[in-house]
Amino acid sequence: MRILRSGLATAGLAAIALAWHAGMAAQQKASAEKSNMELVGYNDLQGRSSYQPLVHKQGDRFIAYIGHHGGSTLNTVTGQMESNGTSIVDVTNPKQPKYLAHIPGEPGQAEQGGAQMVRVCDGATLPRADRSKFYLLRSMGNSGHEIWDVTDPGKPTRLTVVVSGLRDTHKSWWECDTGIAYLVTGVTDWRTRRMTSIYDLSDPAKPVFIRYFGLPGQQPGSTGPVPTDLHGPISTGPKGNRVYFGYGTGGNGILQIVDRNKLLNGPKEPTDANLLYPQVVRLDLPADAGAHTAFPMLGMTLPEFANQKLRPGTAAAAGIEHEHDDAKPERTQAGRDFIAVVGETLANECFENRQMVRMVDVTVETKPFGVSTWTVPESSGKFCAKGGRFGTHSSNENMTPIYYNRVLFIAHFNAGVRALDVRDPFNVKEIGYYIPAVTDKTDKRCVGTGSDARCKVAIQTNNVDVDDRGYIYIVDRANTGMHILELTGTARKAANFQ
Numbered sequence: 001m002r003i004l005r006s007g008l009a010t011a012g013l014a015a016i017a018l019a020w021h022a023g024m025a026a027q028q029k030a031s032a033e034k035s036n037m038e039l040v041g042y043n044d045l046q047g048r049s050s051y052q053p054l055v056h057k058q059g060d061r062f063i064a065y066i067g068h069h070g071g072s073t074l075n076t077v078t079g080q081m082e083s084n085g086t087s088i089v090d091v092t093n094p095k096q097p098k099y100l101a102h103i104p105g106e107p108g109q110a111e112q113g114g115a116q117m118v119r120v121c122d123g124a125t126l127p128r129a130d131r132s133k134f135y136l137l138r139s140m141g142n143s144g145h146e147i148w149d150v151t152d153p154g155k156p157t158r159l160t161v162v163v164s165g166l167r168d169t170h171k172s173w174w175e176c177d178t179g180i181a182y183l184v185t186g187v188t189d190w191r192t193r194r195m196t197s198i199y200d201l202s203d204p205a206k207p208v209f210i211r212y213f214g215l216p217g218q219q220p221g222s223t224g225p226v227p228t229d230l231h232g233p234i235s236t237g238p239k240g241n242r243v244y245f246g247y248g249t250g251g252n253g254i255l256q257i258v259d260r261n262k263l264l265n266g267p268k269e270p271t272d273a274n275l276l277y278p279q280v281v282r283l284d285l286p287a288d289a290g291a292h293t294a295f296p297m298l299g300m301t302l303p304e305f306a307n308q309k310l311r312p313g314t315a316a317a318a319g320i321e322h323e324h325d326d327a328k329p330e331r332t333q334a335g336r337d338f339i340a341v342v343g344e345t346l347a348n349e350c351f352e353n354r355q356m357v358r359m360v361d362v363t364v365e366t367k368p369f370g371v372s373t374w375t376v377p378e379s380s381g382k383f384c385a386k387g388g389r390f391g392t393h394s395s396n397e398n399m400t401p402i403y404y405n406r407v408l409f410i411a412h413f414n415a416g417v418r419a420l421d422v423r424d425p426f427n428v429k430e431i432g433y434y435i436p437a438v439t440d441k442t443d444k445r446c447v448g449t450g451s452d453a454r455c456k457v458a459i460q461t462n463n464v465d466v467d468d469r470g471y472i473y474i475v476d477r478a479n480t481g482m483h484i485l486e487l488t489g490t491a492r493k494a495a496n497f498q
Contacts, residue, residue: 078102083104119181192226354378387456
């Protein structure tokens with residue numbers, strides 16, 4: 001009888017345990033808040049704090065490269081403790097992502113270590129590379145940038161170090177069709193923590209330095225106040241001939257539009273005059289507004305203004321030299337260019353100014369002006385009390401035709417990822433969102449220090465990427481992992497799925 005009771009008790013405990021796990025799973029599933037977005041797949045990224053995801057098509061495979069903040073975690077593939085660096089995940093089947101490899105980063109915690117930034121180019125696209133290979137450009141903590149051969153994404157090998165001995169790095173840009181790379185660097189003799197070092201990486205094995213670039217007052221030997229540091233650039237390449245720079249992540253933001261040809265071929269000695277030479281315009285934002293991401297939305301045609309004829313001479317007088325609606329012989333007000341300027345909220349639980357999306361009209365480049373702003377209403381989720389950061393961080397930066405100039409995705413920390421209909425930048429509308437459920441890997445976020453610290457476990461959706469199939473990838477700053485999503489319902493109709 002005693003044995004029977006023990007068996008029954010064990011069976012009962014097992015049933016209770018199963019019910020508990022099922023309840024937890026249901027609770028987690030229920031606690032994922034969503035609208036017009038559904039979860040397709042998930043990977044915990046070994047519980048590493050994540051910054052930048054980038055998905056690249058390699059042959060018939062889709063590979064996700066994820067840059068991480070500092071820290072140290074067990075690599076379950078090798079069984080070794082490794083400093084957070086770069087995760088490589090096969091997402092060809094987005095329902096079953098497969099973790100392939102982890103490249104260790106620089107030792108150190110949070111912003112002081114890891115390998116936050118990633119860019120990938122095909123050798124077949126780069127002008128002087130091995131056409132059979134694929135290349136990863138990544139930051140190495142704050143000290144340098146390096147290139148890895150990821151032709152076999154499960155067995156990455158380091159090819160070369162582009163630059164080392166830096167005091168900071170951040171979100172760089174790599175033109176795959178030319179090989180020109182705009183590396184965010186902290187060169188020791190410059191007065192700012194972050195500026196731009198430009199390299200020719202058309203042959204990734206043989207980096208060629210081109211020049212340094214920054215704002216007047218940042219260069220060696222200058223005097224006076226030092227302008228706020230760079231976050232990152234976005235280039236439109238030779239065809240667009242523009243590079244869009246965002247300075248000042250969480251305040252005192254600066255949007256700078258630069259003539260790419262003048263930047264690469266103009267005088268390179270960093271004097272005030274030479275730094276100003278390629279500048280098309282500089283827009284200084286209010287003190288409470290940052291410019292983490294400056295995402296160009298160019299060549300838009302706004303139906304609202306399709307019948308609005310420009311008065312004779314107005315276009316030329318205004319500096320409008322293009323018309324996006326080629327079907328109409330008359331110039332209309334419909335053809336316009338914009339930049340989505342997104343700031344980064346830095347403090348937990350609303351202990352600083354909230355960052356937002358700001359739409360800037362740059363149809364006349366030399367006279368940019370803001371036309372609208374967008375933010376998640378705090379009262380819609382009582383987000384200030386949820387823990388962690390609340391406010392924008394960044395947008396997706398790729399220009400897949402499925403979404404470009406139609407849907408923009410915004411990483412909004414504890415408010416998850418938000419899908420915005422931007423077809424009319426004067427009236428941006430949210431059409432969907434997804435806030436992941438916390439898991440046992442989600443880390444706490446605190447305000448205060450020592451015995452006065454108050455901590456809460458909170459989702460911190462950090463960055464977002466989309467692939468050529470239309471899948472959306474979000475990663476979490478608080479160690480929750482990577483969620484693969486898709487638009488559904490009315491939101492999907494705003495995209496351009498063929």
